[in-house]
Amino acid sequence: MRRKLYLSLTSLVVASLALSACGGVQDDTAGKKKQIFNMVDVSEPPQLNSAKTSDASSLYLLNNVMEGLYRMDKNNEPIPAIANDVKISGDKKTYTFTLRDAKWSDGKPVTAKDFEFAWKTALDPKTKAEYSNILYPIKGAEAFNMSKGKESDVGVKAIDDKTLKVELKNPVPYFLNLTTFGTFKPIRQDIYEKYGSKYATEPDKMVYNGPFVMSEWKHEKSYDLKKNDSYWDKKNVKLAGVHTDIVKDQNTAQNLYQTGKTDFTSLSQEFVDKWKGKPEVMPFxxxxxxxxxxxxxxxxxxxxxxxxxxxxxxxxxxxxxxxxxxxxxxxxxxxxxxxxxxxxxxxxxxxxxxxxxxxxxxxxxxxxxxxxxxxxxxxxxxxxxxxxxxxxxxxxxxxxxxxxxxxxxxxxxxxxxxxxxxxxxxxxxxxxxxxxxxxxxxxxxxxxxxxxxxxxxxxxxxxxxxxxxxxxxxxxxxxxxxxxxxxxxxxxxxxxxxxxxxxxxxRLYLKKPYVKGLVTHPFGADFTFKWMSIEEK
Structure with a gap:
């Protein structure tokens, strides 16, 4: 997976079309501009289909708008997310996950079937998913992906709406860690089939079950995230939103940071000496x-x-x-x-x-x-x-x-x-x-x-x-x-x-002192915004 840079320019703009597609998401922190985090990226994600995506921008966004069985915590350890509990067999080859009560952004419940559909879609040879191999620890996954086995033989099964059973070929010491990764996120089958090849290419062509939803996407210019009021743990999400501009020129990015028009930017080579030793420099x-x-x-x-x-x-x-x-x-x-x-x-x-x-x-x-x-x-x-x-x-x-x-x-x-x-x-x-x-x-x-x-x-x-x-x-x-x-x-x-x-x-970044709780990850997605807040400037 490949990682990049982040920063931005202005306050969050909410597109009404995107809101209606996400099921009328409400912003209970509306008007609090201090809770908007501005940042930049050097390139936009190609799309947000978790069954197909492979680039850093897409994976970081999926980490913030979608929720898997587990997610990485502040110490880079996997913690339960949509999974409320897991039972692991004595031979460490069978994982039985119990799901918590959680909803999609349109109000429908997140079910075990959403995970089974997503994982099997990534493995389907017709999907041609670059990351299909990350699912190969699952019994029957590789054979199905290589057109040498049946979908029904893949070891992931929704026992009921709240129970997902996963059978592995062999014990995998990092399997719970894997479930935090983008390819393991759920997908709603009805939404996926409704939009077909256009699924997850626009904010209104997908639904979300993570801390944020994508509310606007101006291709090659900017995109916006807005707090997801349907998120199961919304009480712990303090940001109202995140705005990202696509800025390829680092001189421009530096100027935006120095003039207070952005909260966070990569520290490019030509400016390292200027900022050396200053508290706003954040190593990653x-x-x-x-x-x-x-x-x-x-x-x-x-x-x-x-x-x-x-x-x-x-x-x-x-x-x-x-x-x-x-x-x-x-x-x-x-x-x-x-x-x-x-x-x-x-x-x-x-x-x-x-x-x-x-x-x-x-x-x-x-x-x-x-x-x-x-x-x-x-x-x-x-x-x-x-x-x-x-x-x-x-x-x-x-x-x-x-x-x-x-x-x-x-x-x-x-x-x-x-x-x-x-x-x-x-x-x-x-x-x-x-x-x-x-x-x-x-x-x-x-x-x-x-x-x-x-x-x-x-x-x-x-x-x-x-x-x-x-x-x-x-x-x-x-x-x-x-x-x-x-x-x-x-x-x-x-x-x-x-x-x-x-x-x-x-990497080195510049981060304003009032930005708190930004979590970085050396593995998987780069950033988690869930626990962030903006203090008084």
Whole structure:
């Protein structure tokens, strides 16, 4: 999943059309402008269909307008949400959830069937959901998704309106953690079928069961959230709403913050020194790795030595210290340092960093790889990238490095996130600058996406040994051996170099002193607004 930035401009505007679609949501804090949180994002979500979405903006929004069985609390631990209780079998393979009394934004009850429908919709091969594999721990889920099994054999069943039974293939130590993730949110079948392909593309084409509803969406400009008066825990929601503007230029964002027109913004590289040491700076330590992903079906990049050469040609420390300047650290592997292997040890502590800056070796490997492929002249290459200010700086640095070290001419192609994602999904790229943030606290969230055929493996890399190790780890009840196999899998991947890891990302934000209770998450969705409030300015 990929994470981004946030900020905004003005007070909340409520669209009457959206309100009627959400069932007449009332704002019991109406008129209290101090309870409007203003922020910005660099790109809008493609859509809010939890069965299909995969990007950071959509997932953060779903976390605030929808409610799963569990949600992450202020300490990043899963707590009951729509689930009021859960009973776990002795073999830890059957979870029986009892749902609390909760309503959708149109007043209809949230039922166990809404969860069963949502999960099976994400698994339906016709949905082509990129995140279908996150449901694979459920018995029969993978077979159904791969058109090798029946929907009726999937181990999720609404026993009655208030009881959901989930059967797993094998014990999964982080399953309750998984239920907080966007793909596990409920979907109302009648609403989904009413709007078809238009479902969740506009505020009035979905219903909500979370702390907020989306009340207005001006595409590529702004969107608004409004407190959901039908939410089961509305008494603990203090904000009246959230307004987000799409602002790609960080100079503009900084100006809005300094002039008091926004409450919260990312602190971009060029302003770090100015704000250094000031109390409004808020660090966000996330579990995210940024990297270059190679299209291994391309003649040039199908060669592992060429891919390694490009990886070794990047001076990561200069990139983090001089370009990022936000606490990000050079990455020599895929899984970031704050992902656990066991309760008391991090995965990175049990293995090593595999990649480092080495100009001499990079030139040697490029020469050897080109000889193996019969390529006599270094081709120019295209690099897909982000059109945000920070993204452009990173990409300019990468272009400079590859040209200086290897003599490769790089054509930068910055573009809106949705357009970039579409090209990646279609395999229409040579190299793409991308990142992945943890969906849950386990190395598997970074590793299983690279198995053959996975929808996130957009460069089409394939390795039988890697696939075997991941498949074994997914089913291994011996958690100690499982971690050993995951270490081996990452080592195989780093040796083949389908990606060039660049940095383990941290972020800095500016937050007004009167903004209280904003919760950040290193795993899954970035932010929770449920417990926020705005004090007197």
């Amino acid at each position: 330590k996330e579990a995210t790795t940024f990297y270059l992903q190679f299209n291994t079906k391309n003649k040039f990049f199908k060669n592992a030595k060429i891919r390694k050469a490009i990886s070794m040609a990047v001076d990561r420390k200069t990139m983090t210290d001089k370009i990022e300047k936000n606490g990000s650290k050079p990455a020599g592997a895929l899984v970031p340092p704050n992902i656990k292997a066991t309760e008391d040890q991090m995965f990175r502590e049990m293995t090593k960093e595999y990649v480092s800056y080495d100009k001499k070796e990079a030139k040697k490997l490029l020469k050897e790889g080109m000889k193996e492929e019969g390529i006599k002249k270094i081709p120019s290459i295209e690099l897909l990238g982000y059109d945000s200010s920070n993204g452009k700086k990173d990409q300019e640095y990468l272009k400079e490095q590859l040209n200086d070290v290897l003599g490769i001419d790089v054509d930068l192609r910055p573009m809106p996130f949705s357009q970039k994602l579409d090209l990646e999904n279609k395999g229409k790229f040579q190299i793409t600058f991308a990142g992945w943030g943890a969906d849950y606290n386990d190395p598997m969230t970074f590793l299983d996406m690279w198995i053959t055929g996975n929808s996130f493996n957009r460069g089409k890399w394939s390795n039988k040994e890697f696939d075997k190790l991941i498949k074994k780890s997914q089913a291994n009840p011996d958690f100690k051996q499982r971690i050993e196999d995951l270490k081996k899998a990452e080592a195989v991947m780093m040796d083949e170099a389908p990606i060039a890891p660049l940095y383990y990302r941290s």
